[in-house]
Amino acid sequence: MSEKKNKVSTEPYKGVRDFYPEEMAVQNYIFSVWRSVAEKFGYAEYSASLLEYADLYRSKGSDEIVNDQMYVFTDKGDREVALRPEMTPSLARMIAAKRKALKFPLRWYSIPNVFRYERPQRGRRREHWQLNCDLMGIAGIEAEVEVISLAHATMKKFGAKDEDFQIRINDRRRFDEALNASGDVSESTRKAVMRVMDGWEKNDNSKQELIRNLGEEKSEQFLSYLEKNKSAKLLDELVSQLDSKGIKNCVIDINITRGFDYYTGMVFEVFDTNPENRRSLFGGGRYDNLLEMFGVDPVPTVGFGMGDVTIKDFLVTHNLPLK
Numbered sequence: 001m002s003e004k005k006n007k008v009s010t011e012p013y014k015g016v017r018d019f020y021p022e023e024m025a026v027q028n029y030i031f032s033v034w035r036s037v038a039e040k041f042g043y044a045e046y047s048a049s050l051l052e053y054a055d056l057y058r059s060k061g062s063d064e065i066v067n068d069q070m071y072v073f074t075d076k077g078d079r080e081v082a083l084r085p086e087m088t089p090s091l092a093r094m095i096a097a098k099r100k101a102l103k104f105p106l107r108w109y110s111i112p113n114v115f116r117y118e119r120p121q122r123g124r125r126r127e128h129w130q131l132n133c134d135l136m137g138i139a140g141i142e143a144e145v146e147v148i149s150l151a152h153a154t155m156k157k158f159g160a161k162d163e164d165f166q167i168r169i170n171d172r173r174r175f176d177e178a179l180n181a182s183g184d185v186s187e188s189t190r191k192a193v194m195r196v197m198d199g200w201e202k203n204d205n206s207k208q209e210l211i212r213n214l215g216e217e218k219s220e221q222f223l224s225y226l227e228k229n230k231s232a233k234l235l236d237e238l239v240s241q242l243d244s245k246g247i248k249n250c251v252i253d254i255n256i257t258r259g260f261d262y263y264t265g266m267v268f269e270v271f272d273t274n275p276e277n278r279r280s281l282f283g284g285g286r287y288d289n290l291l292e293m294f295g296v297d298p299v300p301t302v303g304f305g306m307g308d309v310t311i312k313d314f315l316v317t318h319n320l321p322l323k
Contacts, residue, residue: 013126014120014126015117015118015120015125015126015127016125016126016127017125017127025323026312026322026323027129027308029321029322029323030308030311030312031111031129031308033154033157033158034109034111034131034154034306035109035111036157037150037153037154037157038109038131038133038150038154039109040153041107041133041146041149041150041153042107043107043108043109043133043150044107044108044109045108045109045110045111046091046094046108046109046110047110047112048084048087048090048091048093048094048110048112049090050083050084050112050113050114050115051081051082051083051084052081052082052084052089052090052093053079053080053081053082054070054072054080054081054082055080056082056089056090056093057070057082057084057085057086057089059089059293065085065086065116065259066085068117068118069085069116069117069118070082070083070085070116070117071083071085071115071116071117083114083115084112084114084115085114085115085116086114086260086305087110087112087114087130087132087305088132088134088260088262088287088290088303088305089290090112091108091110091132091134091303092290092291092293092294093294095136095291095299096291096294096296097294099291099296099297099299104136104137104138104299105135105136105137105138106134106135106136106137107133107134107135107136108133108134108136109131109132109133109134110131110132111129111130111131111132112129112130112132113127113128113129114127114128114129114130115127122313123279123309123310123313124309125309128307128308128309129307129308130282130305130306130307130308131154131305131306132303132304132305133147133150133151133303133304134147134301134302134303135147135301135302135303136299136300136301137299137300137301138300138302139288139300141234141237141238141241143286143300143301143302144238144266144286144302145238145241145242145245146302147284147302147303147304148167148169148238148242148247148250148268149242149245149247150304151167151268151270151282151284151304151306152167152242152247152249154306155270158311158314158315158320158321159315159318159320159321160314160318160320162247162248162249163249163273164272164273164274164314164318165249165270165271165272165273165281165314166249166250166251166270166271166273167242167247167249167250167251167268167269167270167271168250168251168252168253168256168268168269168270168271169235169238169239169250169251169252169253169256169266169267169268170235170252170253170254170255170256170257170266170267170268171232171234171235171265171266171267172257172258172263172264172265172266172267172285173264173265174226174232174254175194175197175226175257176190177225178222178223178225178226179193179222181221181222181225182214182218182219182221182222182225185214185218189213189214191261192213193210193213193214193222194257194259195259196209196210196213197210197255197257207219210222210223226254227254232252234265234266235252235266236252238250238266239251239252253269256268256269256283258283258284258285260287262287262289262290263285263286263287264286264287264288264289265285265286265288266285266286266302267283267284267285267286268283268284268285268304269281269282269283270282270283272314272317274317274318276317277313277314277317279310280310281306281307281310281311281314282304282305282306282307282310282311283304283305284302284303284304284305285302285303285304286300286301286302287301287302287303288300288301
């Protein structure tokens with residue numbers, strides 16, 4: 001008798017999903033809501049390859065993503081290539097390539113798949129799709145108001161009520177001011193503290209990690225500065241303008257920092273308020289200087305990314321329609 005051949009597994013690669021027709025119907029529903037709201041706000045769709053030079057992400061990306069989560073390989077031409085872990089650097093590259101020809105402001109959106117090597121768990125996969133919306137060319141607060149309004153409208157289009165989710169905003173400049181007020185810190189310490197603050201609510205040991213990075217005295221000075229300066233003029237004005245538009249579930253939260261180095265001003269995250277799924281769903285913010293790494297004039301930009309996995313979990317948790 002011939003030896004039994006080894007069978008090829010029918011399991012997909014760990015952390016990715018197959019979409020049978022019934023799952024594809026749900027996916028297409030999510031995409032259709034994303035497209036309808038983005039286009040109602042006047043955003044035009046764009047796309048780019050999922051393959052990029054790895055250096056594109058090393059300049060301004062999240063240290064965690066670049067060092068631990070990025071899929072990188074060397075191609076046959078000895079070039080380091082990455083599967084995109086996020087879309088924003090690709091957008092910046094595209095804008096920089098035609099910086100002088102484009103007429104601003106621009107309102108663009110995309111629904112790319114992105115790849116990150118992380119531990120699969122509720123709300124996280126190694127491949128997911130996300131809605132990216134970016135408003136480019138407006139430096140004033142009206143850009144923040146529009147982008148957060150778009151995010152809010154998308155949640156409402158899915159059937160969510162204001163009490164089902166909360167929009168938490170902060171300003172990254174206050175984070176830097178608080179660090180400076182607590183004394184000189186190295187760039188590596190600054191990034192470490194930013195990661196601690198980004199996971200403040202998710203990690204019960206956040207206070208201890210902050211002390212480990214800054215020391216007890218500097219940690220107290222840092223937190224005290226943030227608390228004393230909780231009310232910032234720009235953030236107060238933003239909350240006020242959103243409130244006037246009927247968006248009542250927006251609050252200032254000094255712990256919101258976002259993990260990407262390219263943010264330069266307002267940042268926000270949208271949280272599920274249901275105790276069964278009390279977590280960050282998605283977020284974004286202002287990044288005005290990302291084009292500088294391409295040697296072209298900067299373009300003020302506000303944007304966000306909303307993932308399909310966390311949104312589906314939200315819909316299931318709140319018994320909202322899936323198609």
